[in-house]
Amino acid sequence: MVLENGVKHMSSGVFPVQGQIIWPGSCYWGAGALSRAMQAARSRLHRPLVVSDAGVWAALGPVVAEEFAALDWQVYDGVVSNPSLGQVREALRVAQAHGCQSVVAVGGGSVMDVAKLTLACLASGLEVDELTTSNGQAWLSEPASTLDPFFMAVPTTAGTGSESSTAALIQGEDGRKHLFRSTRARPSVVALQPDLTLSLPSRPTAHGGFDAVLHALGAWVNQDHSPVGKAMALHALRICMKALPAVLVAPGSLQARAEMQMGAYLAGVAIGMCKVDAVHALCTPLESRVHTAHAEVLGPVFSVVSRHTIEKAPAPYAEAARALGLPSAGDERSAALSLIDAVEELSVQAGIPIHFEDLHLTAEDAHLLALQAQRSASLPLHPCELGLDEIKSLYLQMAS
Numbered sequence: 001m002v003l004e005n006g007v008k009h010m011s012s013g014v015f016p017v018q019g020q021i022i023w024p025g026s027c028y029w030g031a032g033a034l035s036r037a038m039q040a041a042r043s044r045l046h047r048p049l050v051v052s053d054a055g056v057w058a059a060l061g062p063v064v065a066e067e068f069a070a071l072d073w074q075v076y077d078g079v080v081s082n083p084s085l086g087q088v089r090e091a092l093r094v095a096q097a098h099g100c101q102s103v104v105a106v107g108g109g110s111v112m113d114v115a116k117l118t119l120a121c122l123a124s125g126l127e128v129d130e131l132t133t134s135n136g137q138a139w140l141s142e143p144a145s146t147l148d149p150f151f152m153a154v155p156t157t158a159g160t161g162s163e164s165s166t167a168a169l170i171q172g173e174d175g176r177k178h179l180f181r182s183t184r185a186r187p188s189v190v191a192l193q194p195d196l197t198l199s200l201p202s203r204p205t206a207h208g209g210f211d212a213v214l215h216a217l218g219a220w221v222n223q224d225h226s227p228v229g230k231a232m233a234l235h236a237l238r239i240c241m242k243a244l245p246a247v248l249v250a251p252g253s254l255q256a257r258a259e260m261q262m263g264a265y266l267a268g269v270a271i272g273m274c275k276v277d278a279v280h281a282l283c284t285p286l287e288s289r290v291h292t293a294h295a296e297v298l299g300p301v302f303s304v305v306s307r308h309t310i311e312k313a314p315a316p317y318a319e320a321a322r323a324l325g326l327p328s329a330g331d332e333r334s335a336a337l338s339l340i341d342a343v344e345e346l347s348v349q350a351g352i353p354i355h356f357e358d359l360h361l362t363a364e365d366a367h368l369l370a371l372q373a374q375r376s377a378s379l380p381l382h383p384c385e386l387g388l389d390e391i392k393s394l395y396l397q398m399a400s
């Protein structure tokens, strides 16, 4: 749906902002979500390729297989965390060998990301390596076609929001992480069934929840104008800030799991519409260097970047703090600070340090990282402008 596009202002020229609201697919949530989603999707699941990882598939394969009983389907369960293009290549080979015409992702963010790019290759006829070329980028940026293969997602973690976002993060042959974005490689049907996340161990539960908090916050504070994206971001932040401590205290609570799952899903919708901020923009290049879990890079990057940002642009942080009912002295900076303190407390509660223990960067390292961060589409949306030298200085602060 086009919200504003070339609309003339009554008195003086072109209205200054415009955008497009592209809704995600149908989401079935709560009890029996998988069966209900399958009922809706069955007629479009032509020879599905199920993409998963070995651990998830061993635990949940029988549950999924029962739902797929009448279908001719194939599984690729070779996804590992921080997946590479090599795994997309393998999944694609399995899909092509069996004539698969649709994709079902069963797993966490890494599984979703591999499934998204496998689907993009199946749909476009392009090889994996071609996705980074102008041909691949052109296909990814086009609107979805009714001829595109059907894509369904069954998340078994709550965090990345990949089931509802337009992004896929995959490691390239050069060891660097590459971010692909496409609304047409986003699932058409999602099943959010909370009991499928019950067996998730405490570390990925904590890490995923913290990631979702920073997706919601990044989409809220940034300068994107999407009204629906902003509404989703603030509501996702509200849910995630409450659900994360609840799920850490009571991992067996279906209520807490369901709220965490919904918070992460809505945060994914928000970042699909608004993107994020400099926290994720500075995190991605650093992750390629330190090879640490995403959340463990996010914690320290959030602390340094957000404390720096509120000195220049406290307003969106303060507004979120008030919406969340966080107590503060009342002025803009104090309110913004109360939100940052609350997120840092949550980080510590989740076992995620807010300082790097062992990060050593030279000025040259920081310069190269800053150059890479500048390529992020989210950086220009950050609440305040961050120049190259400023980003470099932020990286050096993280290392001190």
Ligand SMILES: [Fe+2]
Residues within 6 Å of the ligand: 160, 211, 215, 280, 294
């Ligand atoms: Fe993230």
